[in-house]
Amino acid sequence: MSNEAIFQMGQKALDSQPFSQLIGAKLASYKDGVVELEIPVREELFQQNKFVHGGVLSYAADNALTFAGGSALGPNVLTSEYKINYLQPAIGEKIIARARVISAGKRQAVCQCDVFLVYEGEETLCATALGTIAAISSEKANKEK
Amino acid sequence: MSNEAIFQMGQKALDSQPFSQLIGAKLASYKDGVVELEIPVREELFQQNKFVHGGVLSYAADNALTFAGGSALGPNVLTSEYKINYLQPAIGEKIIARARVISAGKRQAVCQCDVFLVYEGEETLCATALGTIAAISSEKANKEK
Amino acid sequence: MSNEAIFQMGQKALDSQPFSQLIGAKLASYKDGVVELEIPVREELFQQNKFVHGGVLSYAADNALTFAGGSALGPNVLTSEYKINYLQPAIGEKIIARARVISAGKRQAVCQCDVFLVYEGEETLCATALGTIAAISSEKANKEK
């Protein structure tokens, strides 16, 4: 698939996910094997200390990992598992999750994702994640539609 | 702390998290060392196949892990890291995340969480998570307020 | 497969692993879905403070997870990934790793493992792990032989 086709595939998936709409996520770019997912920060995404809630960073990492996996495995993929380490309080105007494939076979891909907060133009790495993306058999994927 | 005090501490934290309000999470119970967090399922929490989005299960696991950790470490805690395995498509009317402490020291606790979907009264285990909760020094916690 | 057949399968795998021989691991039991792997503690397994080295606990968890997965998926399996949390300094005469399947499909199983140290007859939970075991296609498994 071309980079453009992969981007379109990811954006279409995002657009059809009500939860991604609720969060306000959009695909920003796909190039050189790196998927970039963006979320504008708004008060509804905060925890009690006015930082972005960890659950939002987890969502961003999880979704970006899935898209990175999809770039290697095709559109019918899901996240099997991932681990996330929170590194810094998440303060800023925008969340950027950047994910890439580390290693891919036919049925699964291991992907890595860094989650940044942009504050006054500066990026801070706030979380890092590592996970496995699995291809769903197309038969099963059709049944699920 | 009494079980009731721990429950109140957790509910108060949830009530002050705008993102938890957006998700619709509430603390259901705290007894015998098990924290139970519930989220009614609604369409806004879906991914493209009308399953609950993995990000919602991650949020539920992350928050329930934090509350379990807080039951051992006190109110000023945060999730340092966790891993989640998705096990089954998340279909049902209600999400229940049950978390408990596996091992706790003074500064951190290792906690475990199972996430269930309730469908017509039957529970299905849809995800399982393992993570580390850290106490924030009260000095730092005050600054963050 | 019968419990006895699963036990034999695991013991045979262990016996054919030079590294497991170097560590001194043996399968102790398989019943009620729980695999039990044992390692007698000796000085060669220590780190600098005369505790059992974390790498030995990791080995024990990894191998016990694989055997648990094999009980559901058959003999041609491998660990895809796992996470381990170290909980307590590992002091004692014997290591026991107990693993079980949490959820299994046809191609992979998610398994959980607790690693204990036995000291004067008392067990202490020293590490806990969560991981994914994958079936290798028998074609590939034959090629690997």
Add this chain to the structure above:
Amino acid sequence: MSNEAIFQMGQKALDSQPFSQLIGAKLASYKDGVVELEIPVREELFQQNKFVHGGVLSYAADNALTFAGGSALGPNVLTSEYKINYLQPAIGEKIIARARVISAGKRQAVCQCDVFLVYEGEETLCATALGTIAAISSEKANKEK
């Protein structure tokens, strides 16, 4: 600390670990923030298919992560937890684990490690790991000596 001092600290720790001697690990280098740990491959480190046993890769990742953490936190450190994904069968003459700090505070550091097998001069990435290293209070560290 100078790079040389950090290297000496790590080598000294390795030399005092009987299990690292049993495995045959040595510190190869420390520069630009990257710790490199090497293990010559020998038959004793194999699993049943003549690949290096996953437990050896886990040991390598765990130890390299600890040393990376030690470069930021000082000599009294331990691995709290890590996750490892196995990517390729481990075939070759030498194992190289390369670890670096992603983010460090005063009490803990999040570190990343790639594990390579060298076969006829070519490196293959066989596993990747992500984990948390914690500083032990010097009081506790002294007691443990």
